Amino acid sequence: MLLHILIAVDGPELRRKLRKLLTKKDTVVEILKDQKKFWKRIPRKTSDLLIASRHLIASPTFDEIYDVKELPDAPLVVVLSEEENEEDRVQLIAAGCETVLSPQLSQRKLGSALNAILDKRRKATPQIVTVRPKLAEAEISDFVAVSPAMQEFVKVVPRVAKSNSSVLILGETGVGKERLAHVLHAESSRKDGPFIAIHCGALPESLLESELFGHEQGAFTGATKSRRGCFELAHQGTIFLDEIGEMPLHLQVKLLRVLEDKQIRRVGGEKPIPVDVRIMAATNRDLEEEVKAKQFRRDLYYRLNVVSLTVPPLRDRSDDIPELVESYIEYLGPRIGCEVSGITDEAVDALCKYFWPGNVRELINVIERAMLLCEDNVITCDDLPRSITEPEEQVTAGKAYQEGVWPDELLNTPLKRARKSVLEKFERSYLANLLRSTGGRMDKAAKRAGIDARTLFEKMKQYGLSKRDFR
Numbered sequence: 001m002l003l004h005i006l007i008a009v010d011g012p013e014l015r016r017k018l019r020k021l022l023t024k025k026d027t028v029v030e031i032l033k034d035q036k037k038f039w040k041r042i043p044r045k046t047s048d049l050l051i052a053s054r055h056l057i058a059s060p061t062f063d064e065i066y067d068v069k070e071l072p073d074a075p076l077v078v079v080l081s082e083e084e085n086e087e088d089r090v091q092l093i094a095a096g097c098e099t100v101l102s103p104q105l106s107q108r109k110l111g112s113a114l115n116a117i118l119d120k121r122r123k124a125t126p127q128i129v130t131v132r133p134k135l136a137e138a139e140i141s142d143f144v145a146v147s148p149a150m151q152e153f154v155k156v157v158p159r160v161a162k163s164n165s166s167v168l169i170l171g172e173t174g175v176g177k178e179r180l181a182h183v184l185h186a187e188s189s190r191k192d193g194p195f196i197a198i199h200c201g202a203l204p205e206s207l208l209e210s211e212l213f214g215h216e217q218g219a220f221t222g223a224t225k226s227r228r229g230c231f232e233l234a235h236q237g238t239i240f241l242d243e244i245g246e247m248p249l250h251l252q253v254k255l256l257r258v259l260e261d262k263q264i265r266r267v268g269g270e271k272p273i274p275v276d277v278r279i280m281a282a283t284n285r286d287l288e289e290e291v292k293a294k295q296f297r298r299d300l301y302y303r304l305n306v307v308s309l310t311v312p313p314l315r316d317r318s319d320d321i322p323e324l325v326e327s328y329i330e331y332l333g334p335r336i337g338c339e340v341s342g343i344t345d346e347a348v349d350a351l352c353k354y355f356w357p358g359n360v361r362e363l364i365n366v367i368e369r370a371m372l373l374c375e376d377n378v379i380t381c382d383d384l385p386r387s388i389t390e391p392e393e394q395v396t397a398g399k400a401y402q403e404g405v406w407p408d409e410l411l412n413t414p415l416k417r418a419r420k421s422v423l424e425k426f427e428r429s430y431l432a433n434l435l436r437s438t439g440g441r442m443d444k445a446a447k448r449a450g451i452d453a454r455t456l457f458e459k460m461k462q463y464g465l466s467k468r469d470f471r
Contacts, residue, residue, distance in 0.1 A: 001026070001194060002228070002235040002273065003048040003121060008032045009080055010053050014103055018051060021111040026235055027118070028273055039064050044217035046226045047075040048121045051114075054081035054100075059088075062095035069096035076121055078114065140183055143176075144327070147319035149312040160307050161187035166259065168244075168304045169282040171311035174361030174450050177282040178242060180311060185238040190278055193237025196230045201246030201454055209251055210267050219268025231264045231275050238278045244304070245285035245296060252297045255279075259303045279304070286420070314356040314363060321352050324360070328367045329379075338371040343379040350381055354388045357430050361450035387433075428463040431456070432470075440470035 005027055007018050019029050030045075032038050038056060050068065057064050057079065068074060076098045081088070089100045098117055101110060140161070145154045160167060161184045169177045178197060185195045203211055210219075214229030230239055241247070247255070258264055259279065263272040281304050290296035314321070325348060329340055347370075356362055370383040381389045431445070438444040446456040460466070 002232040002275065003027045003118060004046055005029045005049045005051070005118075006032055006042070006045065006047045006075070007051045008038045008053065008056060009051060009103070010055075014080075017107065017110075018114075021107065021114060022049075022118075025276060026122075039067070042068055042075075043071055044225045046073065046214075046228055049078065049114075049118060050075045051078045051080065054079050054083070054088075057092070060091070062092065065092070065095040065097060076117055078117060139186060142179070142183060144320045144323045146323055147312075147317035149317045150320055153309075153312055156309070157183065158187065160184060160309060162189070163307065164189070164278055165306040166278070166304050167280045167306070168287075168308040169280060169311065170287075170308060171282075171284060172313050172359055173284050173455060174359035175311040175313055176360050177284075177311055178240060180309065181238070181240040181280045181282065184280060185240075185278075188238070188278070190237050194234050195238050195240065196234040197240040197242060198230050199242045201243040201458075202452065205248050205251075208247070209254070212251070213254065213264050213266055214269075215267035216269045219266070223268070226266070229264065229266065231258065231277055232273065234275075234277045236276050238280060241279065241281040243283055243285075244281035245283040245287060245290055249295075249297065252300050256297065256300045256303060259300075314359045318352045321363070322348050324363060325351060325367060328364055329371065332364075332368055332371060336368060336371060338374070339377055340371045340374050340379060341377045343370075344381070347379050347381050347384055350384060350389050355426070357427060358450035365448070365450045424463075427459065428465070431459060431463065431465060435460075435465065435467060435470040438470075440467040442467055 003026055005022050007015060007022075007029065008031075009015060009018065015031050019031065022029050032041065034041075038052070042050065065077060068077060077096060079092055079097050079100045080103045081100050082103065084102070092100050098120075099113065101113055103110075105113070140154060140157050143150060143154055143157075145151045157180075167181075167184060169180055171177050181197070182195065185191060198211060200208060206220075210223075210227070210229065212229050212231060214227050214232055215223050216226045217223055241255075254265075258275070258277075261272070262276065263274050265272050287296055287301050287305075291298045291301050325343055329343065332338070333340060351363070351366070358365070366385065366388065367379075369385070370379045374380075374383045431449075434445045434449060435442075438448070442453055442456055446453045449456065451459075
């Protein structure tokens with residue numbers, strides 16, 4: 001994460017000295033010259049370290065220090081004092097100052113003291129700022145790769161992980177794109193840095209820009225103080241932009257500038273802030289088609305698509321399902337309080353034959369449901385949903401093609417378009433049946449499908465489905 005340092009001291013020479021000592025790859029230094037408004041500006045700014053001259057602090061109340069330390073994200077405070085007054089020093093530290101230093105110290109000693117304080121702030125950052133935790137245990141071996149499709153896929157992952165290039169992760173909903181991003185981060189040289197994930201389609205357009213780039217105080221109604229964005233939080237780490245295809249065009253322009261200039265500009269801000277971030281993006285959309293439809297910028301697509309990885313859908317890796325089921329039973333058992341030790345061969349066979357529109361996410365939900373309903377310690381077909389054990393023709397439209405029932409028009413269609421046509425027909429039929437079975441309850445339908453409500457709503461719009469038709 002970028003650390004912000006505010007300096008309010010006397011004399012241009014001392015300011016230059018402090019700026020030189022404190023300017024690093026993970027710091028932004030700001031000099032506050034208007035000392036009359038200095039303390040009023042502090043609560044409105046995001047800062048990690050505050051360096052102030054002694055004469056700016058009122059004695060004997062030290063009210064300014066007390067007020068700063070009561071802020072939600074209170075910065076560490078260092079006071080520079082020309083006088084050697086032990087009693088005054090003790091009172092300042094008691095009020096909340098980190099330390100009191102003499103500006104006459106040598107550059108080496110002053111730099112050493114201030115860098116030690118910055119290191120303390122770095123270590124405290126996880127407790128100060130809410131950052132989505134990275135999966136420290138994530139590794140390439142997490143991916144079950146019994147099937148030929150996954151064996152081919154995992155071969156290239158280590159090479160991509162070691163690179164510092166942008167990565168575009170493609171695949172259907174529920175295949176594990178974010179998990180792959182965690183693995184790429186954990187296996188990279190940035191593994192000790194933060195991993196920040198943000199869903200570009202889950203936030204209103206007005207909030208997404210602020211979440212990504214941060215904002216300054218007064219940038220919009222309700223912006224009572226400045227705030228860090230995800231790019232600053234991800235400094236020297238990785239930012240994962242899930243569902244990048246949902247990003248509005250004007251934000252795509254700002255993202256392109258970040259990729260090109262390695263700088264961000266907060267909403268309402270004027271100063272560029274340098275950031276060192278590896279960008280990973282994911283989508284289940286066909287971005288090439290989005291580019292043709294002018295819904296996604298061509299230049300951004302090429303900058304993101306330095307390396308692309310397409311996660312195979314679960315239906316193309318059915319050989320992995322038995323091992324995946326065993327691992328999820330073992331993983332979920334202690335978390336949901338179920339003593340389920342296994343699954344029958346018939347149930348596994350049914351799972352392997354299912355089309356899995358929701359992919360691995362749907363499989364996890366099915367296993368969790370089966371474990372909760374299981375009356376014994378072994379899952380049977382009776383514990384699985386009827387859509388899996390007794391698939392109706394319209395629910396298994398994709399399977400029909402696998403078994404050789406091929407319409408002539410598909411055989412005269414390029415593979416890419418044929419696949420898209422089959423999947424669209426299947427998805428519409430699946431969602432219609434799902435909504436019918438839940439009485440049009442979108443929350444229940446989304447949970448069963450293993451997708452979020454927003455994704456379900458977008459798909460319903462795409463296929464002309466309305467929840468009112470199923471009530």
